[in-house]
Amino acid sequence: MAAPPPNPVPVAYQAGTSLAVPPWLNKGDNGWQMIAATLVGLQSVPGLVILYGSIVKKKWAVNSAFMALYAFAAVVICWVTWGYKMSFGHKLLPFWGKGGPALGQKFLLEWTTLPETTQYSGNGEVETPMARPYFPMATMVWFQCVFAAITIVILAGSLLARMNIKAWMMFVPLWLTFSYTVGAFSLWGGGFLFHWGVIDYSGGYVIHLSSGIAGFTAAYWVGPRSRKDRERFPPNNVLLMLAGAGLLWMGWAGFNGGDPYAANIDSSMAVLNTNICAATSLLVWTWLDVIFFKKPSVIGAVQGMITGLVCITPGAGLVQGWAAIIMGVLSGSVPWFTMMIIHKRSKLLQKVDDTLGVFHTHAVAGLLGGMLTGIFAEPQLCNLFLPIVSSRGGVYGGTNGGKQVLKQMVGGLFIIGWNLVVTTVICIVINLVIPLRMPEAELLIGDDAVHGEEAYALWGDGEKYDPSRHDILDDTVHINPSSTGTTQVV
Template sequence: MTASTLVGIQSMPGLVILYASIVKKKWAVNSAFMALYAFAVVLICWVLLCYRMAFGDELLPFLGERVATEPLYPMATLVYFQFNFAAITLILLPGSVLGRMNIRAWMSFAPLWLIFSYTVGACSFWGGGFIYRWGAINYSGGYMIHLSSGVSGLTAAYWVGPSIKSDRERFIPNNILLILTGAGLLGIEWSGFNGGAPYAASIDSSIAVLNTNVSAATSFLVWTCLDVVFFGKPSVIGVVHGMITGLACIMPGACLLQSWATIIIGMLAGSVPWASMMIIHKKCTWLQKVDDALGVFHTHAVAGLMGGLLMGLLAEPHLCRLILPKDTRCALYGGNGGVQLAKQIVAALFVIGWNVTSTLILLMIRLCIPLRMPDNQLEIGDDSVHGEEAYTIWGDGEQYDQRKHGWHAMEVTSPLS
């Protein structure tokens, strides 16, 4: 229950604050609402349907019965714990479409994606499904959470379409200090993610928490150094990206690594996604056409994929015996280690393929509801979509009235006039 609470705080208020502050002022309310709605709708769907699909006896009759780990505590605790994993996965996804997706389309898409995408993956990796039995490593969600949300976010951004030109050219955060508040909650509470995954306060839980923070710190520092070397100055938003990529990259095997391997993963987490976002994205014509608002593909999909593949190389065999259903020997430790790496690759391809296919749900929704807001709403933002504004100050998205703003207003209201 403690771990569940920590993971829940990552979503509310962590990601709610992060999303509301990292977008333009005119999209703060809309971005926070998308996260809040996802948290609520996931809980209802999870209790009514999705938990049984993912962790019950069988997902579908033709798939056969599954073999899952039974925790030594009430089922209600596991239901709530796994709900928080599902919720944060869905909340990460709209980071790719903030500031332009029709809110009604999002309200329709969120429960459908949970049922047809996330639940199937959770069954396969954690609920005793075929990937679990096969022995692919996905300790607490690098594939199931970050790769799935990053891939789905990118394909959703493609189907929804880009923001208006003014937002694409200048999409600046409205509050840097609140970004750090949201990111701080996200990072500190990550111990609930990886520390709670063994279902016990055990040796592997302690190792997971330590490795999680070492990876995040290493990635943070590497991303900062790269910003200084290439751009001449460190970026606060950059270090937030670096922290998140370090956390995402360690998740597939947080309790399966020795300290030196964790530092290597942190270094790669701070450099590979950085290169993907800062260099490859700018040179790839297709990625340039897809408006991934917060770079979710780079910070989550790339980092999660890399972490899963690295488990096929660096996971320590004795630690693997603590959580995996069969003996595992990764490539660096000899033997049949290449087989484990192959399993990691195939598992990643399954997640990518299934999530690309699942986002076709948006095409069905598009038959009834436009996926993208009309341009007149995109120009105004929160005031048009929700009738609310985040701050009671004039700014982007509001009509400029010379009677209220500028020199004319000073002339009218000045006591000297």
């Protein structure tokens, strides 16, 4: 009797090798998804923690870094307690899922399912089956958690150097619950925009447009930094800022490469396009600085890098390489123009103190990327990823191509409108409980007053803060709050 042919599947991939390897598990996909999640997590901690702590004035380094660190930790707990199922669970409303915990092993060890993602055609037949990646729910919960976390960390960039840290501690869970989960379910979890065919490959709308609009809105309600800080706000460590920016750039491989939920060819396309667009955008922004300001700005280069990464995100695995270059040229020039030209001429933009320009680098770039995705999404690449198999960008013709641009516009307007309203309500409610803005004494001193800690212990600004006294001591001046509430220098 002839021996049976050898099993063509490597032993490591064979089902039944242990109880921890169920038949549906693909170890390659699971391994890549966990790596991608870790890369995205590193973008926040330590990436944006380092970037924020370095790009601000020295007296705000600790506070800025801590806002990012706190947000990351708070989101993790809120996400597994109720946020994940609100974003990817069963439908409660067309734009919102039913909340619930994602903590028990019975749920977390199951084969991943995104229950509301089955796409039906016009005649009621299944066009695309429910999304079911070949790894456990625990992997999906963690992967989506780091996306939720970095969204709020990005939002924090608009509020640095003046938001009351206790108000921020309240803001994080409220905004995650009432804003982020709505965008995530609507566009990713099987909500109405998902099934209508709005494209957001990896978060141009869910993450960047929402954080940019919400950050700008919250900055309006919190109010501006102190006049002294607005007039002069130099980074305290440009080299460390570049280290944080580098972590952000390299981490984007997980950000865009992980969203096919598989280590497949579309993931490879997304990672390459991401780097093409980011590099192009950085170069364009830098040359615009040279042309108009006669000097290349390192901070400007970082901003150009970020706008390129943001712009490619909604279409990373759906556009061709030449389109990624075009998107990089536009992401390096359009946000540059809104930040350097329009911002200086707009009374509204001047009035709202968006500390790191998150409105320009994320809201403008995110909306731009979403619209360009509607133009350049390639039909074959769309079929690899999207639930609506007839999806295509405007340059590829047909009625679907023209409709896609309209869908992208409507999806962007929904995210903008929702975040304007919800963020406003959240800020007003918090302000009823605790002031959104730091007291003037803390604004004057910074980290030592807010946390009792300083970023650089070997030297300082000379200010000292004694919470038991009503005055602030400085090496050169004695400052007392006057009876009218204004500050007098004696």
